[in-house]
Amino acid sequence: MADANMLQRAIAQTPESFARAGSAYALLPICVPGAFHPKVSIRLGSDAGCVIIGSANATAAGWGRNREIVGQIEWWRKRDDEDANASRQLIRKAFDYVAPWLKEAGLEAMKRKLDLIERDAAWLFEIDANDAPLALSDGSLVDLLCEAGKGEAGILMRLAGLVGTVPVTRLIVMSPYWDANLDGLLGLIDAMRPQEIIIALSAHRPEFPLDGLPLIPDARFASIFDGNDRARFIHAKALLIQTEHWDHLVYGSANCSDDALGLADKAARNAECSIYRRLKAGTGLGALGLDISLPIDRKDLYPQTKELTDTKCDAGIPPGTLEAAGNTIRWTPSNRITEPEGATIVIAEGEFPFHPTRSRGRSVELPSKPRPPLIARVRLTDGTLTSAVIVNDEVSLTHAAPGMGDKRLRSAFAKVELEDGDFLELANLAAIIFSETPQGRRKAVTPATSAGRARTKSSGSDAEHEVYDYDSPEAFRTAMAASVPATGDSGRLNFDDPDAVNLLRTILRGINQPQQEDGDDADDDTLYTDEMPQSEDDPDPDHGNRLEAVSER
Structure with a gap:
């Protein structure tokens, strides 16, 4: 997911850098009133998840040369403690943040990827995202501050609510870019009313909008990262609000600007995502690894050489x-x-x-x-x-998407669904679909715990299979419920076999082909529907794997 305007520039300037875009990975342009600016990586699996949020762009500079700050949130199914549950809720919150843009894209490939996530990472949907900071075992709090650029209260006002009305002893700001009039910084100072203001800048070349210095007469500047590699560009963004009992820390994508943070009377224009931590008083600087003891005289500041990039979606008409x-x-x-x-x-x-x-x-x-x-x-x-x-x-x-199942089957299903392939190719692979494979094998319950089941063995040319006869439908349901892999807390039945799902989709496609009678007008009174049931929250019922028109009678 990338800012639409910046992506447009990159395509024009370096088209060779997109060699695998659209084939090995999906690429979505996102447009918001300001900049689409979050830096978020979400990895989801059947038994684990990981979210990385910070300041680093997906570039060589962001991942190698700059000084950046990131936070990692992980969850494993084997973990069962308070912190693990908090991580799980935060991963859901990060997914809920990006999911609306993925759905609004209206791409079939994206719909398939979202279906893949819902199937293979069912644990994610069995817990709700948190709506308030979560307590960790060390007494600290953690949350995500997500801004979608849709006119809601910005990060600044939400942070002010978390700090409350207690006196702020010191405000420390680290930001590589500032708006020219310092509106973001002035709004932050007005909301927090700190007793002391410290702006942390590079020891190598401390840049700041010099015209704004008269607006912050009480602020002092500190030199940070004064070492052998002091020339590394500091791209990290962090706010530290210190009070008597707590240090409130925010770090992530948001620069100290009004577009990123918003103001008391102005919504943020950017989409941003940051991590919030409430730590014990006096521990925030150590967590950041900052030493602010070396001051910078105002006369030693350099003028800001790079302005905040204007990323309004006005570079051209988006095609859709x-x-x-x-x-x-x-x-x-x-x-x-x-x-x-x-x-x-x-x-x-x-x-x-x-x-x-x-x-x-x-x-x-x-x-x-x-x-x-x-x-x-x-x-x-x-x-x-x-x-x-x-x-x-x-x-x-579809071929590139990760997931369980046989590659030959995925290719055959894709041909049938997407390229009008030969159904007989699936028939040749029927043994794979209906055989017990390592990917599809489930741990069956023992005969002693499966009431109403008799077991026999059947010999075949490829392998020996166990066949069960059940006394009643209830006995069958009990056995199936017991054999489904654990998916978390809900215990709901989950389709975790992609081959079965794809086969079902193909069958539904075949039995729902239009049966147009003589005299029917194919263009009148037609009903367009998905192959699978349409969800109520689908923003566009025309998107999805459509069947041909079916006469509405």
Whole structure:
């Protein structure tokens, strides 16, 4: 997920850096009123999860050269303590933060990835995200401060609520960038009313907006990281609010600016994500590894050489959703495109016209499958070119998605669903679907604990399988419930076998093919539906793996 405007610039300047985009990984442009600025990594598995939140961009500088600050939150199924439960809630909160953007993308490939997460990481959905800071075993508190840039109260006001009305003895701010008028810093000072203000800057080259110095006459400056590698750029962002009993620490993506933090009378424009910690008084600086004992004289400050980047989504008209499936490119225009008729797709191989589809979208069939990465624009009838986007390839991303199951099966299912492959290929792989594989094997309960079950053995050419006869449906349900792997607290039945899910999807697709009778008008009174039941919170019922039109009778 990347800021739409910054991604547009990167595509124009360094298209070679996107060699695997759209095929090995999905790439989503995100647009908010300010900048889409969070730095979040979420890893989810069947028995563990990890979230990393901090200041580092996914660049060589962010991951190698700069001084950055990050926090890691982990959960394992084997852990069963207060801190583990807190980590689990925070991971859910981080996922809930990014999920709306993933769903709003309207991509089939993204829908599949979200389905994969819900199936393979079922534990994540069996606990609710926290709505207040969580207590850890060491007496500290932890939370995530997430800002979506949608007009809600910003991080500053939420932090003020966490600090409360107790006197603030000292405010320490570390930020690589500042707004020119210091609105963010002044808003922070006004909300906290600290007795002392310290601004931590690089020992190598302490930069600050010099025109704003008269606005903060009581602030003093401290030199940090004065060592052999003092020239490393300090990209870390942190706020430390010290009171008599607690140190309130916030670190993550937010610079000290009004767009990032918001003000008392102004919502934040950026999307930001930071970690909040409430620590014992006097321990915050040690946690950050900061020594602020060396002062900087104001006359030794350098003017700020880099302004905060303006990332408003005004670099061009966004085309909307473009997604490939084989030679076919599907297009759902953005809401800024009011007349999509007559539009063409512009790619390196040429320019091709879109045609209306029965699902109220538009598509184009290319002469051959384009080579990744597929960088495309849309030319409207008035000649206007939209901004460039990376086209995500649904088939390639399905093959690249991690998960359980046999690779041959995943490839065959993808061909059937996405490329009109031969159903007989699945028949050739039936032995894999219905055999007990290491990926699909479940721990069965012993005969003594399975009431109403008789066991026999059946011999076959490939392997020996156990066959069970149950006395009643209730006995079968009991055995199945007992054999399902643990998924956490709920005990609900979870489809954890991707081959079974894919087979079910294929069967439903086959039995629901349209049965158009003579005289039926395929364009009148049609009902478009997903192959699987549509959820009530799907923002667009036209997105999903659609069946052909089914007459509404």
